[in-house]
Amino acid sequence: MSCFQCGKALASALLSPEDTQRMDREMASILPMVMERAGMMVARLIRQHRRPCRVLVACGPGNNGGDGYVAARYLSEWGWPVSVASFQLPREGSLADQMARRWKGAMVPFVPEEAQQADLVIDAVFGAGMNRDLPEAVERFFAAAGQIVAIDVPSGLDGATGAVRGQVTPCWMSIALIRKRPGHLLSPGREICGEVVCADLAIPEAIMAEMDVRVWENGPSLWSIPVQAADDHKYKRGVVSICGGAEMHGAALFAFEAARHVGAGLVRLTVPSDAALLYRLASPAAIVDTQPLEQALKDERRHVWVCGPGLGMEEAEQTLPLLLKAGRQVVADAGALSWAAGKTEALKGVSVITPHMGEFSRLFGDLTGSRLDAARRAAAELDTVVILKGADTLIAAPDGRVAVNVHATPALAVAGAGDVLSGLVAAFLAAGMPAWEAAAAAVWVHGEAGQRAAEKKAGWIVPEDLFYELGRARQAASCPA
């Protein structure tokens, strides 16, 4: 079942600097109109969010500066007291230069004292074209400002990765042009952008349709979760099997309960025989198998497995290779990932891996560059879907697609929340969803259930609180408002 539709997903596209450059080239003939609209939309959005006040627009030499000169003109026409401080004038004859020449209002020096005196500073110094560390003069200028609104991205933020290149003062609001950038969602960028609002620049549909977007904000436009149907039966809903260990029962049970509560038709635990009683006592609902794994694998209906939560190294070694040899769809987490450290190729054939940053580094080495690129490389290397967990979770496919998930809550920062996620991924795989879509949907539903549970418990939840929110969370993901 393939449910990914590029057109539907375009609304949640996250634009990379390469995407915007390509776009700019394609609409070269209408770029003056687009910049005019960009500046006007910035001014409009500011007017929607603030009463008139003393505004200082800080402009750089590129198109971001061009947008700034236009915004200054509109606010001034509407009667706001506006001045412009130029960090560096645009190149003569450039589009930004044309916009700068149409600014007839006050110009003031680009110094911290001016920033300090303004009620609101608009950051139009650097945007998508920032290509080296932030000059110190820019750092000092914004550090003196009270309230900052950034056009597109705060100067110094790498829109592609969320990395900051210098001392970037947090903004009150960032106005993303056309669509957000990955850097608006990825830490540490996310913490300095303030509220992110998108300005619609009315880009022609044909140009938008041509965009080869590879990164999206995770949300229901990226996938379709099967809905309940009159002819449902448990095998149609999907069978999930979970390997349980001899010592840490809780982890496998969290995955088990999560898969059950999110709607899997049948969930079974396969555990060492001397641990079976403990599993049965812990969860009377559990179907606990003690037959050897080889035996369980003879049942073709059991094609989706969770391997890792609560498993020791030896247990992972005794289970994961067998599951893969039998051609099963495997969600590998926790113990399975620890076992594979130093022999990452042992994970080839796994459908989805769910490492947090510590597990990821043990598998793929210390992070160099961005998490987004690292997750994407890992997915391609193993030919598997990678869920790189954290406050912002990345879901990377081997073909380069990445969903960035911020639909979550810090209330999820509790041991066991990751085991719940493994059960959800398996349930959606068992329901027939393709691996990347199943993974992205599971992460979103996990976040939704976390938010709902946190709301009820003032933010302090235990993994069990998620279970009874999963039905409604799935429903919210299937039928978005």
Ligand SMILES: NC(=O)C1=CN([C@@H]2O[C@H](COP(=O)(O)OP(=O)(O)OC[C@H]3O[C@@H](n4cnc5c(N)ncnc54)[C@H](OP(=O)(O)O)[C@@H]3O)[C@@H](O)[C@H]2O)[C@@H](O)CC1
């Ligand atoms: N399709 C869209 O989305 C649309 C986007 N639009 C807008 O265009 C913006 C992107 O514009 P842009 O490409 O001109 O880049 P921008 O950031 O203004 O700066 C480039 C200049 O800065 C310089 N420079 C860079 N880093 C530096 C540093 N650290 N320290 C010092 N200098 C540095 C760099 O120097 P150079 O590399 O040439 O030496 C060059 O001169 C985008 O964010 C959005 O606001 C809208 O107008 C229309 C539709």
Ligand SMILES: Nc1ncnc2c1ncn2[C@@H]1O[C@H](COP(=O)(O)OP(=O)(O)O)[C@@H](O)[C@H]1O
């Ligand atoms: N600050 C946070 N904001 C949002 N989600 C978080 C945050 N911290 C952790 N999470 C989520 O909680 C889960 C924790 O998983 P993990 O670290 O594997 O825990 P465990 O293995 O103990 O179950 C992950 O899905 C992660 O994305």
Ligand SMILES: [K+]
């Ligand atoms: K900016």
